[in-house]
Amino acid sequence: MTLPYALEMRGIRKQFGSLVANDDVDFAAKTGEVHALLGENGAGKSTLMCMLSGVYRPTAGDILIRGRKVSIRSPKDALALGVGMVFQQFRLVPTLTAAENIILGEKSSVWRGASWMRRKTEEITAVAERFGLGITVDRPVWQMSVGEQQRVEIVKVLYRGADIILLDEPTSVLTPGEADRLFETLLKLRAAGKTVILTTHKLREVMAFADRISVMRKGRMLKTLNRLETNERELAQLMVGRNATGAVRPEAGTPGKPLLEVEGLTVEAGRGRTAVRGVSFTVREGEIVGIAGVAGNGQSELAEALAGLQAWSAGTIRVCGREWKRASVRTAIESGVSLVPENRMKSGLAGSLGIVDNLLMKTYREPERSRFGLLRGRRNREWARSLVERFDIRATGLDTPVRQLSGGNQQKLLLAREVDRDPKLMIAVHPTQGLDIGATESVHRLLLGLRASGRGVLLISEDLDEVMQLSDRILVMSGGSIVGEMSRENADRERIGLYMAGLRAVPGEAAS
Amino acid sequence: MNGKASAAGTEVGRAGGARRRTAVPRLAIEFDPVSDRVPWWMPIAAVLAALAVCAAFIAANGLDPLAVYRKMLTGAFGTRFGLTETLVKTIPLLLCGVGVAIAYRISFWNIGAEGQFLAGAMAATAVTIYWPDLPAAASLPLMTLAGIAAGGVWGLMTAVPRAYFRVSELISSLMLNYVAMLLLDYFVFGPWRDPGGLNFPGSPMFTASQSLPAFGGTRLHFGLVFAIAAVLLYAFLFRCTRWGYELRLIGSNPEAARNAGIRLNRHLLLVMLASGGLAGLAGMAEVSGVAHRLMYGISPGYGYTAIIVAWIARLHPLGLVVSAFLFGGLIVGGYSVQTIGLPSSTSEMLQGAVLFFVIAGAALGRVRIRRAG
Numbered sequence: 001m002t003l004p005y006a007l008e009m010r011g012i013r014k015q016f017g018s019l020v021a022n023d024d025v026d027f028a029a030k031t032g033e034v035h036a037l038l039g040e041n042g043a044g045k046s047t048l049m050c051m052l053s054g055v056y057r058p059t060a061g062d063i064l065i066r067g068r069k070v071s072i073r074s075p076k077d078a079l080a081l082g083v084g085m086v087f088q089q090f091r092l093v094p095t096l097t098a099a100e101n102i103i104l105g106e107k108s109s110v111w112r113g114a115s116w117m118r119r120k121t122e123e124i125t126a127v128a129e130r131f132g133l134g135i136t137v138d139r140p141v142w143q144m145s146v147g148e149q150q151r152v153e154i155v156k157v158l159y160r161g162a163d164i165i166l167l168d169e170p171t172s173v174l175t176p177g178e179a180d181r182l183f184e185t186l187l188k189l190r191a192a193g194k195t196v197i198l199t200t201h202k203l204r205e206v207m208a209f210a211d212r213i214s215v216m217r218k219g220r221m222l223k224t225l226n227r228l229e230t231n232e233r234e235l236a237q238l239m240v241g242r243n244a245t246g247a248v249r250p251e252a253g254t255p256g257k258p259l260l261e262v263e264g265l266t267v268e269a270g271r272g273r274t275a276v277r278g279v280s281f282t283v284r285e286g287e288i289v290g291i292a293g294v295a296g297n298g299q300s301e302l303a304e305a306l307a308g309l310q311a312w313s314a315g316t317i318r319v320c321g322r323e324w325k326r327a328s329v330r331t332a333i334e335s336g337v338s339l340v341p342e343n344r345m346k347s348g349l350a351g352s353l354g355i356v357d358n359l360l361m362k363t364y365r366e367p368e369r370s371r372f373g374l375l376r377g378r379r380n381r382e383w384a385r386s387l388v389e390r391f392d393i394r395a396t397g398l399d400t401p402v403r404q405l406s407g408g409n410q411q412k413l414l415l416a417r418e419v420d421r422d423p424k425l426m427i428a429v430h431p432t433q434g435l436d437i438g439a440t441e442s443v444h445r446l447l448l449g450l451r452a453s454g455r456g457v458l459l460i461s462e463d464l465d466e467v468m469q470l471s472d473r474i475l476v477m478s479g480g481s482i483v484g485e486m487s488r489e490n491a492d493r494e495r496i497g498l499y500m501a502g503l504r505a506v507p508g509e510a511a512s
Numbered sequence: 513m514n515g516k517a518s519a520a521g522t523e524v525g526r527a528g529g530a531r532r533r534t535a536v537p538r539l540a541i542e543f544d545p546v547s548d549r550v551p552w553w554m555p556i557a558a559v560l561a562a563l564a565v566c567a568a569f570i571a572a573n574g575l576d577p578l579a580v581y582r583k584m585l586t587g588a589f590g591t592r593f594g595l596t597e598t599l600v601k602t603i604p605l606l607l608c609g610v611g612v613a614i615a616y617r618i619s620f621w622n623i624g625a626e627g628q629f630l631a632g633a634m635a636a637t638a639v640t641i642y643w644p645d646l647p648a649a650a651s652l653p654l655m656t657l658a659g660i661a662a663g664g665v666w667g668l669m670t671a672v673p674r675a676y677f678r679v680s681e682l683i684s685s686l687m688l689n690y691v692a693m694l695l696l697d698y699f700v701f702g703p704w705r706d707p708g709g710l711n712f713p714g715s716p717m718f719t720a721s722q723s724l725p726a727f728g729g730t731r732l733h734f735g736l737v738f739a740i741a742a743v744l745l746y747a748f749l750f751r752c753t754r755w756g757y758e759l760r761l762i763g764s765n766p767e768a769a770r771n772a773g774i775r776l777n778r779h780l781l782l783v784m785l786a787s788g789g790l791a792g793l794a795g796m797a798e799v800s801g802v803a804h805r806l807m808y809g810i811s812p813g814y815g816y817t818a819i820i821v822a823w824i825a826r827l828h829p830l831g832l833v834v835s836a837f838l839f840g841g842l843i844v845g846g847y848s849v850q851t852i853g854l855p856s857s858t859s860e861m862l863q864g865a866v867l868f869f870v871i872a873g874a875a876l877g878r879v880r881i882r883r884a885g
């Protein structure tokens with residue numbers, strides 16, 4: 001007898017403190033289908049998956065697996081029920097081999113001799129081969145590419161007997177080529193009768209391989225659709241709540257003097273890894289230059305070097321015609337470079353401090369803000385209050401720890417701080433990551449406003465749509481180099497995708 | 513982000529992998545991802561809990577806990593002598609407490625106040641040994657400076673390895689306490705021993721010009737002014753000054769501070785210079801104001817108690833004053849119960865219990881209990 005649904009969730013609610021991550025979510029996956037959970041960052045997809053895999057427990061609601069009500073208390077419980085999860089951040093021990101990672105935590109035998117290990121390795125290889133997951137079982141994980149590590153994770157859940165396989169944002173770390181390979185694997189899993197559920201916010205992927213698609217927004221489940229009966233446009237509308245046109249972009253201006261000139265910049269990332277290899281480009285006044293690329297291809301290190309946080313081993317950085325001698329944050333701040341860092345709570349804001357203190361971070365040395373080594377308390381508060389109003393930051397008070405603000409308000413606070421300094425050059429790294437559509441739009445408007453007032457913006461983002469929508473010119477980074485450059489007019493998704501995958505040799509195109 | 517990671521709840525109630533659920537409501541313990549605020553009454557509750565636990569030990573010794581506590585209370589605060597004695601103990605606790613609190617503000621876990629205290633005491637004594645005949649106007653400032661400098665250097669000895677070689681300050685500051693203790697033993701048993709002291713392990717008594725002035729015939733000395741000034745400076749530093757702002761930033765998020773152009777290592781060294789300097793000043797005040805000599809066992813663990821003082825105060829200036837005063841009273845009260853047959857370590861037991869409950873209270877502050885369906 002085959003049950004209609006391998007898995008069902010009814011009226012699921014999950015609260016973290018006062019934050020509602022999932023609100024009355026109903027969700028069901030059929031046996032032997034590839035089901036995509038679609039939604040923006042922060043829509044509650046991962047939370048839902050974590051409840052299925054036993055990492056979190058629902059505040060309310062029921063989970064049914066193969067028609068039976070269950071209570072999943074731990075990942076171990078989940079596995080016993082045949083539910084296995086591949087996390088976005090892999091759970092692998094880098095120094096162990098693939099096989100050792102897979103059998104880690106197995107309690108089946110006390111004595112683990114060579115023959116036992118050999119048998120296990122054979123079993124693992126058999127599982128891997130059955131689903132076309134090419135992995136080298138005896139190679140340490142740290143030597144593997146991200147794609148191969150992910151395959152190890154998939155083999156791990158398969159080997160442990162999962163037939164409902166959850167993947168959280170599986171493509172976010174992969175190049176387009178690796179992603180295609182992952183899709184093939186997923187189809188093979190489906191053919192073998194496994195149920196695959198994955199989360200993503202990428203429409204095109206969903207349309208490429210999912211059987212059914214469930215769209216979430218702001219913690220709620222909106223709709224489940226058959227792929228064949230929908231299209232990208234409808235999905236996008238559901239996902240963002242309206243037509244995803246975004247901020248209106250004024251037409252091309254005329255870029256002015258060069259603000260930032262980078263020549264042959266090379267950054268070592270330690271342990272002999274070269275993160276940035278001989279990168280050269282220019283950002284001019286009144287221009288937004290976008291850098292696209294899969295995360296981990298040197299963008300973060302490039303941004304850090306330009307913010308004075310990271311020393312470089314070769315090349316030059318010139319800001320407004322003046323060359324920087326060495327990495328210094330103070331020099332960067334004083335020459336008018338602003339940074340919107342990748343992870344705002346980790347490196348941009350001080351979570352336990354209030355709004356005033358967070359706004360002061362870059363300007364507290366100026367005579368406006370402090371005198372004779374003393375902060376000008378009352379004046380700073382008034383200034384902070386005016387910024388809160390101007391940038392529409394919603395908070396209960398000026399002294400509320402900023403950790404308690406929503407992601408969008410945190411980002412607005414950070415941008416308020418950086419924009420109010422009237423920077424000449426703004427480096428924005430993933431500026432809209434995790435923000436809802438409204439906040440994203442106001443961030444975009446701010447960046448375009450800077451451009452309109454003759455400032456330069458270097459936009460580093462993984463979100464190709466964002467890069468294509470805002471940038472005057474687009475550079476593509478791969479393996480630490482800039483492998484492609486194109487103007488806004490002749491940018492197209494496919495070519496950028498090829499560049500991102502590190503395929504330089506596109507005929508008729510001059511890669512740097 | 514990190515809120516979510518720590519938000520994995522644990523459920524109490526029934527254990528085991530029960531598949532079917534009944535309608536019995538269960539309690540769920542969850543970590544609040546955003547707020548870790550501790551209610552204001554938590555330190556008070558911690559003290560009460562500690563008193564309750566220690567009452568059991570006292571009762572087990574065959575004594576009436578209430579009577580013992582009453583005796584401790586009157587011994588410490590009930591008489592004029594008790595009160596001044598308590599204040600005398602408050603001085604080193606407050607100075608060391610402010611010292612460690614500064615370091616804790618930037619999450620530098622200095623547990624070496626004891627060693628820094630002893631270093632200050634030794635340096636101040638060295639001044640009296642090598643320049644015995646200076647007038648008060650010269651010797652007291654010199655002793656003060658020497659005490660602060662020696663404490664500061666002792667503090668730097670943990671800050672420098674931490675800043676440049678990533679040596680854990682917990683280990684190095686703790687170990688340096690023993691170095692300081694043994695060094696002190698060497699001096700008082702060896703080169704600095706008072707020749708006329710009948711083999712007592714202590715330096716010669718200080719002269720009047722080497723002793724801090726006392727207030728009106730009591731043992732309460734000028735060190736009180738140092739302590740009050742230190743608290744005021746501490747409050748002012750963190751409330752109003754640019755440096756205080758930088759330190760708050762470092763304490764809240766070192767990486768964000770780095771992004772704001774703050775050089776962490778430099779501040780680390782300065783903070784430890786100040787932190788150790790204050791403990792060193794406490795050591796100077798103790799030898800010059802109370803003992804009037806350097807001697808074996810000069811500190812009954814002021815540097816360690818100061819850590820508890822700072823924690824209970826939650827690093828708040830006013831809280832520091834209150835908790836230093838209470839712990840001063842606890843030490844004096846501990847002496848007073850010796851007369852009824854309890855060891856003075858009863859008060860140490862109480863100190864430990866208070867710290868235990870304060871830390872437990874801080875941890876519980878992040879936890880919410882709610883009914884789970």
